[in-house]
Amino acid sequence: MRTFSEYLRDMLSGIRSLLSGLAITWKELWTKKVTRQYPENRDTLVISERFRAELVMPHDENNEHACTACGICQINCPNGTIKVISRTTETADGKKKKELDRYVYNLGTCTFCNLCVITCPSDAIVFSNNFENATFTREKLVKQLNHEGSRLQEKKPIKKAENETEKDSQTA
Numbered sequence: 001m002r003t004f005s006e007y008l009r010d011m012l013s014g015i016r017s018l019l020s021g022l023a024i025t026w027k028e029l030w031t032k033k034v035t036r037q038y039p040e041n042r043d044t045l046v047i048s049e050r051f052r053a054e055l056v057m058p059h060d061e062n063n064e065h066a067c068t069a070c071g072i073c074q075i076n077c078p079n080g081t082i083k084v085i086s087r088t089t090e091t092a093d094g095k096k097k098k099e100l101d102r103y104v105y106n107l108g109t110c111t112f113c114n115l116c117v118i119t120c121p122s123d124a125i126v127f128s129n130n131f132e133n134a135t136f137t138r139e140k141l142v143k144q145l146n147h148e149g150s151r152l153q154e155k156k157p158i159k160k161a162e163n164e165t166e167k168d169s170q171t172a
């Protein structure tokens, strides 16, 4: 059976614990708030450029991209998130040529590991930091990255500078 002094000691310990908790609460009451009021602050919200939100395929003003449909990104993707569907066309001089038909990306299964971007030899894909991708159906997370009617660009791959920066940061 507990003695009266033990009971008193436990009670004082409880009061001390309660007061130390209240002291923290009081201190935090006056601390500057850091909570961001999203989505109200959408116009001023700053998302880090390196944040990987969604894989995209940049196109230039001529609706041209840099993807050669080589399939390396698909092979390197660890969970089958990318499907590169190609078609064979014939050039003016009668040669057969493989070109991109559809580049399908499933945002719902992507782990944002960046392996596809790092290993693409043409710098044809990058990660955008557009994070607002919530949807009510999973099907909407499956996206075609090449635009309708787009084709392979003839010159230097676009967005090369940005990709190099991204790759440098990966290897640093």
Ligand code: SF4
Residues within 6 Å of the ligand: 066, 067, 068, 069, 070, 071, 072, 073, 074, 084, 119, 120, 121, 122, 123, 124, 125
């Ligand atoms: S995105 Fe790059 S790695 Fe993937 S198929 Fe196109 S060129 Fe090849």
Ligand code: SF4
Residues within 6 Å of the ligand: 055, 076, 077, 078, 079, 080, 081, 082, 109, 110, 111, 112, 113, 114, 115, 116, 117
């Ligand atoms: S970031 Fe990783 S998981 Fe996502 S598509 Fe690229 S390789 Fe696949």
